[in-house]
Amino acid sequence: MKVLVIGAAGMVGRKLVERLARDGALAGRKIAAMTAVDIVTPTPPAAPFPIATDACDIASLYVPRQLAASRPDVVFLLASVVSGEAEADFDKGYGINLDGTRMILDALRREQALSGGDYKPRVVFTSSIAVFGAPFPETIGDEFFTTPLTSYGTQKAICELLLSDYSRRGFLDGIAIRLPTICVRPGKPNKAASGFFSNIIREPLAGLPAVLPVDDDVRHHHASPRAAVGFLLHAASLDLAQLGARRALTMPGVSVTVAEQIEALRRVAGEKAVALIKREPDETIRRIVAGWPRQFDAKRAEALGFRAETDFDAIIRAHIEDEHV
Amino acid sequence: MKVLVIGAAGMVGRKLVERLARDGALAGRKIAAMTAVDIVTPTPPAAPFPIATDACDIASLYVPRQLAASRPDVVFLLASVVSGEAEADFDKGYGINLDGTRMILDALRREQALSGGDYKPRVVFTSSIAVFGAPFPETIGDEFFTTPLTSYGTQKAICELLLSDYSRRGFLDGIAIRLPTICVRPGKPNKAASGFFSNIIREPLAGLPAVLPVDDDVRHHHASPRAAVGFLLHAASLDLAQLGARRALTMPGVSVTVAEQIEALRRVAGEKAVALIKREPDETIRRIVAGWPRQFDAKRAEALGFRAETDFDAIIRAHIEDEHV
DSSP states (O other), X not given: XXXXXXXXXXXXXXXXXXXXXXXXXXXXXXXXXXXXEESXXXXXXXXXXXXXXXXOOTTSTTHHHHHHTTOOSEEEEOOOOOHHHHHHOHHHHIIIIIIIHHHHHHHHHHHHHHTTTOOOOEEEEEEEGGGOOSSOOSSBOTTBOOOOSSHHHHHHHHHHHHHHHHXXXXXXXXXXXXXXXXXXXXXXXXXXXXXXXXXXXXXXXXXXXXXXXXXXXXXXXXXXXXXXXXXXXXXXXXXXXXXXTOOEEEOOOEEEEHHHHHHHHHHHHOHXXXXXXXXXXXXXXXXXXXXXXXXXXXXXXXXXTOOOOSSHHHHHHHHHHHHOO | OEEEEESTTSHHHHHHHHHHHHHOEETTEEOOEEEXXXXXXXXXXXXXXXXXXXXXXXXXTTHHHHHHTTOOSEEEEOOOOOHHHHHHOHHHHIIIIIIIHHHHHHHHHHHHHHTTTOOOOEEEEXXXXXXXXXXXXXXBOTTBOXXXXXXXXXXXXXXXXXXHHHHHTTSOEEEEEEEOEEOSOOSSOOSOTTHHHHHHHHHHHTTOOEEEOSOTTOEEEEEOHXXXXXXXXXXXHSOGGGGTTOOEEEOOOEEEEHHHHHHXXXXXXXXXXXXXXXXXXXXXXXXXHHTSOOOBOOHHHHHTTOOOOSSHHHHHHHHHHHHOO
């Protein structure tokens, strides 16, 4: 089978490619070849199959057709302008997150038509809990409506609708998975408003100080990078007929307060690690985070076999196993 | 104030233009000029203000900018490929219902930028209850999610998201109103699967026979053409700050069974009219209609002052007053 990963240089994309290289197989079939692209050329890992890499912009008119031309069996569609950039640059956000994604779907549809209907790829699209916008209930269920409060969330919600319609029409077999906040993000602290959720774990584990800008009772929904890769693999393997026409799924995760995160850190790494967290309240971040979802009831995804960690200790242990080697 | 009506030759568009011509005003302001366009040239009624008419395709690349160039204060965006055609012709449906609508919004956004931010039009967009797809609860509330089962419904749901985001960003001041099934539709019986809801009232009132293809216990959500025009005028007048970022509203209507429709006909027009309804069950139509919403709780719209008829007798009387003159 042939696999195409679009957005392979991002944090999740890189881990997905590494995992596929390690497994050598996907959905019970041997991988014969992979194409891995991003806006910068991804660095391919050693793999038992050839990996072609390239840098390209999916919003460029000729790129989607080129990517679809090899008729990949599975397409992981992870490429996205992030939330902050989509808000700052309206045209770029819509250009890549909506038009680029739609052109990929249309290019796959075109290959299906050219194939006489034989070709029908699996498309795994990473959506986001940003499709939800406040006010919402304490726990957001599978039938709650999408009222995004960012252009990024709007673009993701639109792509979910497109993916469902293209699947219903039989052009492709798509699934959109809404990722929780990924925690613990590896790498350096960044400026994302959600960065502190990872910083207060990752930095103390490395013996470094970390800043906590919000109150201890802030609750949020997390999954590890490892769980995110697991969602993608499961989404590529699942019989999607079970989903009917509703192709967007909120992924399970661990809903914890910051206080519970810190308690988990104490259990895993001791008092010395916890002592490295400095409380420096930041009004801007507090206000942004107050508008975020706190908890999901991901019943549908769980019934379909999607599995996240079940407690925050496991998220920390996954980080140590995957990053402290 | 300047008004632009896009889709002015359709059933609702025509009635809207006639009503505006009669009123001479909108949202408490005198209308200075109107532009009324459709894919065919609309026939303008006599009016106390000039009405420019034209035939154009909103999916044509240069048309949206031309329409926006006069900077209308209120834009009624009714133009749409209907459900059956959007399903039969994928490219045309997406081309007009998604790309055409989006290009209108982008052209208005461009005028705003050119105006230095002074220009900010009210945009009233007609969406549809086709944004909902089975399975759904017996009564669909304001927070139920949009899972369309047609490309038409998908396109409407996407435009709702765009309209909310463009409003949130401050490019325009938009509202999407989801119209119930319009009943009693004037004119001749057509082939729409929903046609019988109107046929069984309109035809007997004119002394003609009508076919009922479904069971008497089929329930559906209706509003008169007069109520639909009322929704549009109210949407153009309302302070939309009250809506926050959630710019799509399900309109109120009258939820009745076919049996209740027939009882209302009996009360208004007598046994002789009812005797003209012939029961000829049609499996295809029965199956299509079984997947349609039956009832809505349009709390939000009602709280904002949107008013439909309160019983089906009133819908029949509105039809007689408006069409039997």
